[in-house]
Amino acid sequence: MAGGVLADEGALKRAHLYEHRITAYFIFACIVGSLGGSLFGYDLGVSGGVTSMDDFLIEFFPGIYKRKQNHMHETDYCKYDNQILTLFTSSLYFAGLISTFGASHVTRIYGRRGSILVGSVSFFLGGVANAAAKNILMLILGRIFLGIGIGFGNQANL
Template sequence: MNGVLMVMAEGGLVPTCRTEVEAKIPPIVIFSCIMVAIGGLVFCYHVGVSGGLTTMPDFLNKFFPMVYKRIQEKGVDSNYCKYNNQGLQLFTSSLYTSALLTTFLASYTTRKYGRKMTMLMAGIFFQIGVVFNATTINLGMLIFGRLALGCGVGFANQVTNND
């Protein structure tokens, strides 16, 4: 009866013999898992950095002086009141909004040109965003850099999480 399936009373099929197969994990699977982990790391690392950045007094004083003044006031205890600023909200949400919108374009790009080209585009967007954010002198450059970083996140996230 080796290799014959038997019907169980519960309605399932079970093999009559047990043979153990040693499965090896191919290197491409390991590489794919590493790439997916890096894609998630890039997004989560950015969330942590931008959250810490928006509480730094020097950063707030340079780009969001109204928020900085409210933080220095003694009578305001609510963080909602301290950080209620449209420019700061635009700074925070610009990356996520551009990442969301770029993901739709990235799926088309991945289908048409492949993952390598899409990852190359993500890298280009990341580099543009980093250059703008590192050399920023005003809020407009800061927002543009965040939008470019969001495009990079959108492309990279779509490629690494595509089935």
């Protein structure tokens, strides 16, 4: 708690330097904040489209792809009935939920900057893991890191 209080006191001492001015730092902070919100929405929304893409299914879920091809004229309801695919989709949301509890502790001790740094590193690791994924385990671990980034990012924005 002392680290957060000291940071707030330092910000108050410098506040008069920024009154009524738009600085490069202010613009940069707005862009970073906007990108954080964009990443949050993108990470939440992208999985539904990806899980129905043929290339994704061929690479990571060939059984589901075969089932999809055999039942082309039916609804999608039973084509995607797979526990691992469900884990892939929900791992991001569950990691985000659980990480908010740890994020509140980090924010209380180190302030919003600490939460933003942890969330940023987690987003980066998740992106790298998903981009380099060779199997479903790497995809799920990448999604977990992205979920942690979302949890910390939400906590820092509250």
